[in-house]
Amino acid sequence: MSVRVRFAPSPTGFLHIGGLRTALYNYLFARHNDGKFVLRIEDTDQSRYVEGAEQDIIDSLEWAGMKIDEGPGKGGDHGPYRQSERKDIYHKYAEQLVEQEQAYYAFDTVEEIDEMRERLKKSGNPSPKYDSITRQSMKNSLTLPQDEVEKRLENGDEYVIRLKVPRKESIRFEDEIRGHVSFETEGLDDQVLLKSDGMPTYHLANVVDDHTMEITHVIRGEEWLSSTPKHILLYNAFGWDAPIMAHLPLIMSPSGGKLSKRNAESEGIPVNTKDYISGNYEPDALVNFLAYLGWSPGDDSEIHTMEELCDLFTLDRVSKGGAVFNYKKLMWYNENYIREHSVEELKPRVEALFLGKGFEIPDDDFLTTVIELLHERVSKVDEFTSMGAFFFEAPTAYDEKALKKWKDDSPMLVQSYKARIEQLSEDEFEAVTLKDKLKETIEEHDVGFGKLMMPLRIAVSGQGFGPDLFPALELIGKEEIIKRIDTALNKL
RNA sequence: GCCGCGUUCGUCUAGGGGUCCAGGACGCCGCCCUUUCACGGCGGUAGCACGGGUUCAAAUCCCGUACGCGGUACCA
Numbered sequence A: 001m002s003v004r005v006r007f008a009p010s011p012t013g014f015l016h017i018g019g020l021r022t023a024l025y026n027y028l029f030a031r032h033n034d035g036k037f038v039l040r041i042e043d044t045d046q047s048r049y050v051e052g053a054e055q056d057i058i059d060s061l062e063w064a065g066m067k068i069d070e071g072p073g074k075g076g077d078h079g080p081y082r083q084s085e086r087k088d089i090y091h092k093y094a095e096q097l098v099e100q101e102q103a104y105y106a107f108d109t110v111e112e113i114d115e116m117r118e119r120l121k122k123s124g125n126p127s128p129k130y131d132s133i134t135r136q137s138m139k140n141s142l143t144l145p146q147d148e149v150e151k152r153l154e155n156g157d158e159y160v161i162r163l164k165v166p167r168k169e170s171i172r173f174e175d176e177i178r179g180h181v182s183f184e185t186e187g188l189d190d191q192v193l194l195k196s197d198g199m200p201t202y203h204l205a206n207v208v209d210d211h212t213m214e215i216t217h218v219i220r221g222e223e224w225l226s227s228t229p230k231h232i233l234l235y236n237a238f239g240w241d242a243p244i245m246a247h248l249p250l251i252m253s254p255s256g257g258k259l260s261k262r263n264a265e266s267e268g269i270p271v272n273t274k275d276y277i278s279g280n281y282e283p284d285a286l287v288n289f290l291a292y293l294g295w296s297p298g299d300d301s302e303i304h305t306m307e308e309l310c311d312l313f314t315l316d317r318v319s320k321g322g323a324v325f326n327y328k329k330l331m332w333y334n335e336n337y338i339r340e341h342s343v344e345e346l347k348p349r350v351e352a353l354f355l356g357k358g359f360e361i362p363d364d365d366f367l368t369t370v371i372e373l374l375h376e377r378v379s380k381v382d383e384f385t386s387m388g389a390f391f392f393e394a395p396t397a398y399d400e401k402a403l404k405k406w407k408d409d410s411p412m413l414v415q416s417y418k419a420r421i422e423q424l425s426e427d428e429f430e431a432v433t434l435k436d437k438l439k440e441t442i443e444e445h446d447v448g449f450g451k452l453m454m455p456l457r458i459a460v461s462g463q464g465f466g467p468d469l470f471p472a473l474e475l476i477g478k479e480e481i482i483k484r485i486d487t488a489l490n491k492l
Numbered sequence B: 001g002c003c004g005c006g007u008u009c010g011u012c013u014a015g016g017g018g019u020c021c022a023g024g025a026c027g028c029c030g031c032c033c034u035u036u037c038a039c040g041g042c043g044g045u046a047g048c049a050c051g052g053g054u055u056c057a058a059a060u061c062c063c064g065u066a067c068g069c070g071g072u073a074c075c076a
Helices: A017-032 A053-064 A087-099 A110-122 A146-155 A202-212 A222-238 A261-265 A273-278 A283-291 A306-312 A327-340 A343-356 A364-377 A383-387 A410-422 A431-445 A449-461 A469-476 A478-491
Strands: A004-007 A036-039 A103-106 A160-163 A170-175 A179-184 A192-194 A217-221 A244-248
Touching (some): A004 A217, A017 A053, A017 A283, A017 A306, A053 A273, A087 A202, A160 A222, A179 A222, A192 A202, A217 A222, A283 A306, A283 A327, A327 A364, A343 A383, A364 A383, A410 A449, A431 A449, A431 A469, A469 A478
Parallel strands (some): A217 A244
Antiparallel strands (some): A170 A179
16 A cells, blocks of 8 residues: 655644644655655635635645645545535545444533533532543533424524543553553543534644545654544544554753744744744755654755655654754854855855845846855855845945954054055056955054954954955955944944 | 542753663753853853662663643533
């Protein structure tokens, strides 16, 4: 049987980075096994539906380099791939369960259920359930006379369909990642399968879809582990074989807890994939990083392309414990990938970034040189424009920290250097010569290299760090450099 | 509360009874390279949650405790 996996997010907002990793593991597993990667949109909660979320999911997957085999907009033999378009299917299956007496209609209002729970709580039951005991005193097709049930149905009274969860039964299953897992049905509510708005709940829709879409492996976050017995119960009720389950460890925030908008952004970690896109992160770096958050190939390797990851990925190497998101490691990956990308690869993106900042690029050689000069020093592609702005315009301000290196003798030294390079013709204004002139200057005044270097760098770029200075001076050109030195001498 | 899952350096992890006084990576620190900033190279720092078993031998197996996380909805 060929492998089919699915990524099944709900369109309730932008795609979360944890969701992206779940998608990634599904994708890697599919590719590794020559299987299919299906996207299914779980839009059964109309109140939480967010316009544009589905597109965001699709865009995010594409950006990260995951190709969908079947899904909305893409098509396939198992559609539709949006749950809101499969209502009839769920109805049919829910009714089937009622007929089989494995489920029943319930007419209780939310208020009535709350009341029941409150009452039981007061009488000492800490976690009251709508279960095999309490359902006997509620308004449902198990307690109401047959004709009243029919009348209510005909009248169009609101109802839900609930699963008849057995009273005391052990549900055991094998999880690919965790091994043996078992739950008792005691402690489970009679799950609502069909909501009063006609939509299925996650549990029903998920099971029906996974079965009808012929999903072989369910790879999802650990937050679903305790729902799995409900799903097993459903598979059993339908007489279907359950797919193989694999529950992934959660991605945690450095401050503790499941990575969420709240606890992540306060740590400087973007949570939505779109933030990584607009933040100019390298998709292959993020993918590499995410793959290693909860999985490792077992050797000492760290850097792998998507293709290599597809090759290496197996579920038995996924770890069980939650993994804390390490932003610095992500940045390390990002730097690595930038360095691995050639100047030619980088060029269009960097050009767009510079243009976006309103800088005019004189010619292609100029851009090439700028990128070459900054290539090894940049950890995110947008730093080309922050670190490299001075190639295009004179510094508008001088970095305060850098200014500490602007000492009493700095003006004199800079002045002295300026006098020397002013003598140079345009042709002579090149890196080697400029460096020689600096040597001459420091020798004359008997000071160390840094004594002149730093002030010069500050005068020209406004910063205390940056690319190799002499080629930068050459690129910017004599006239402009002299001008910047004069300005600095004036201001500082 | 109840149920479930987890726990190896600060973080991601390797390791699944002897080869482990625990290996790699990020971070941090130091040195070298570079008369600048980086890159790079080299080295250092730091860990088997705790307590009981089982065994000649336990990071590895079992039990318990602690801690963390998740779930407990007509949300997914």
